[in-house]
Amino acid sequence: MRGIGGSARHAAYEFGGLTVVALLDGYIDLPPSRLRDERGGVLSPLPGEVPLVDGRLRLSVNAFLVDDGERRVLVDTGASNSWDPTMGELPEGMRVAGIDRESITDVAITHTHVDHVNGLVAADGSDAFPLLERIFVGAGDVRRFDGNLARFRDRVVPVAEELAVTPWMTALPTVGHTPGHTTYDVRDGDGHLLIWGDTIHVPSLQFAHPEVCWELDDDQTLARAGRAALLDRLTRPRHFVAGAHLDWPGIGRVTQDGLGYAVEYLSCPTV
Secondary structure, eight states: OEEEEEOSSEEEEEETTEEEEEEEEEEEEEOGGGEEOTTSSBOOSOOTTSOOBTTBEEEEEEEEEEEOSSOEEEEOOOOTTSSOTTOOOHHHHHHHHTOOGGGOOEEEOSOOSHHHHGGGBOTTSSBSSTTOOEEEEEGGGGGGOOGGGGGGGGGEEEESSOEEEETTEEEEEOTTSSTTOEEEEEEETTEEEEEESSSOSOHHHHTTOTTOEETTOSOHHHHHHHHHHHHHHHTSTTEEEEETTSSTTOEEEEEEETTEEEEEEOOOOOO
């Protein structure tokens, strides 16, 4: 897997016969008190290796598009204008990358928190992807398609078990952060790219200390177990990770590092 070009808002990678494009929706600053120790209490003290911006954790918000030359699948959609104004940049990233929003017929949602699903609705209230046909969503999260998202309910494909999205992408239930949290396994030959949502929020901490959880994990025990299983899987040869809150552009390799893990990000030349 190698970087082939990008900008401040997108980064494109060649993955065998596929193209993977990271798209930056923006960032969100959150209090470090969101981090939880193994007993479920606020993590204290905060390890010194965790960088803060004005006393807060800065989380990148990333989405990923996978293109085989004929079909494009967008994994997560960003927040649009539904949360902080530091997000909602995904449409601009798509424009700069030369991706027509009308070319998106399939969206795969990792989970239904607003920074992952609300980008289905454009800032002006219209459908962000006018020709959208299918939205893959973990079965436990389907109920979130109400209110402003109710218009998409008839296009939702619930994921209750491993499910083929395309011949090269499979949806893998990884419940814990939410009841329907889902990871997408992209394959080319013997290579795998696992695209996850909120398996890790703070990469500077949770790779080395995967036991640390997040306040908004619906089930911290399941979230911790799922993170451990995915990290172990990612240490295999020709396995890569793309994460919604990994440091931009959010794509890298995972290695074992003592009792924990480490991530090595894949660079991408900018144009």
